[in-house]
Amino acid sequence: MKAVPERNLKTFFSDAIRWNLRGSVGFQIFRILLFIGMGVGIYAYSFQARYGLSMTGMTDIVSWGFYISNFTFLVGVAAAAVMLILPAYLFHDPDFHRVVLIGEGVAVGALVMCLSFIMVDLGGPLQAWHLIPGIGLFNFPSSILAWDVLVLNGYLLLNALVPAYILYSHYMGRQPDERKYRPFVFLSIFWAFSIHMVTAFLYQGLPARPFWNNPLMGPRFLASAFAAGPALITLILAIIDSTTSFKINRKIFNKLRLIIVISAIINLLMLFSEIFKEFYFPTHHSISAIYLFFGIDGHNSLVPWIWTSVTVNLIATLVLAFNPGKNNPKVLLPACAFLFVAVWMEKGIGLIVPGLIPSPLGEIVDYLPTWVELGVTLGILCLGITVVTWLIRTALIIEQRYDQ
């Protein structure tokens, strides 16, 4: 055995970078692809920086589009980490304890994407400092957007610092002091619910938009997030299980499946309740829903979108619930992927765009994202995936060494 090299905070970071620069050829190609994706994003954003948001498909009527849609959905993915944190720390579930760091890594990646989507959506990103309390003018507590800035950044800090402390302790070869991090874990559980409720209130609090001004919005956000988020985490765990030496207990997949199924069923139930309210006795507050599901006067660009989403969502939920392959991953994993995509379609574009159509004065226009929006979105997704892989790779190496 070689002498154990000196370890401190500096080597913690340098080791993390070193481990991430190494890897198999396939892993390097994956990294390069992510970098190319980010390059595309920067190239697309350069047009937006020069010519403004006129490069996007948004207009005075549909004033939020693809960026805010993705932001809204990803808040849910970030919040879903709580579905691992809750059993791991609160109920001391040993299976979840083993993978909780992965969930927190996914949350950090999702939050980085959320904040990036907000930044690229701003008309004046150079003025974003006006939001910083102290130097700027923060409209707190009146503006829900101000709340959202606080809760998102707070959640990012919690989800980055608690795992960082645990990992650093493991890296130094000692047991982390539970008294030190436990209060923050409880705070982050509360906080996870708050980021999603606050983001829902962002829309829910607008009487100008009847499609959003709906008390079910917040709870439905949570239900869809607790279905889509764990579905994504299941997929990531399956990838880790098959490509690394870090093996994941089968029991975790079963428990996650249970969480996904329950949340997805609650989500569908609430969707049904919303559809009933809009279509049993349609009022002029139902025009957005009619536009979304059936189209109005030939404006029907979202109709195939939402029906695809609802159908896929329904089938994936049924497959996960009835488990026809008897726990065969070749059935369950695609079902998770389809469920994730279906919720993304519905909680993203399917929620944001029809809320703005028709305009408060009754005008109907369609919205289609431009190549700039798609390019920037690709870039941000690649950034998020990069962050997640860096964090998880570091975490897994440290955990495996600590276990030995």
Added chain:
Amino acid sequence: MISQKKDNPPTIIEDVLEKPSSRRSFLKGASIAAAAGSAVLATGCMPGGNTAASGELTLRWQEFFKKNYRIMSQEEKDETVERLERLAKIQDNIDVQIGSDPPIENVLYGYAFNITRCEGFMECVTACVKENNLDRKTNTQYIRIFEMEPGQLDPSTGDGQYFHKVPVEDKFYMGAQCFHCENAPCIKACPTKATWREPDGIVVVDYNWCIGCRYCMAACPYYGRRFNWGKGEVPKEEITTKQHYLGNRKRPMGKMEKCTFCIQRTRRGKLPACVEACPTGSRVFGNLLDPDSEIRYVLKHKKVFRMKENIGTQPKFWYFID
């Protein structure tokens, strides 16, 4: 003093050296390099090396770090107005007069629209576009006129895109613009307090403080706000040069704007451009606190109503029937 500065714009170094060293000027000076970076980012081109360009850079740097208009002292307001006038001269070679007139005491503006008289000529729209230097490229308009079927009173049932000879028999016309609500959802929504209600009732936007998140736009129940998606374009000879900081001055790209009841005119005792332009006399504007004003007469003697009263926004804009 002002003309002297205009004739001989100081270089950056002079500017930094001459000013007394306070925290503020230190911040300004210490980050000239960053200013160059942000200027390049904003214009997409490198400025030339002459003194006019470096003077422009200093001005833009000072503009970048100024406060929200609402918390500026009168001195700071005068400074930023002067900077903006000089920038207009340097960038567009145009002489503008930007006012910072405060609200007049004991004035609360109100607006009334006669739906019996309006015949849909849209002279108001044209006058508004001209007066407020609205972007001609995207055809931005603060005022919308809807052609309405009899029996309806909600503009969302009307036709806002009509293009034919008016008036059409058996139709009537309804205008909509920012209603300057007393309980405005847009003000509540703004995360940076970049939009607020002035003491004379005008809801304004600080174009420089706005970050362009468009939450106010989503919150407005009347479609009263417009966004600068790209760079606004107004032919030089058509620019209205009598401007106000909160009104018709040049709006930066990526910022919100809206009807200001022509703040540059009304705070100097004139009528808004739309009221002046209306050929049928359908538009009434005045001081709600003056018992002898025309608007008070209309509110007292005509049958009036407001749009979407159920939301509780309390617009300062009434419709009335003769």
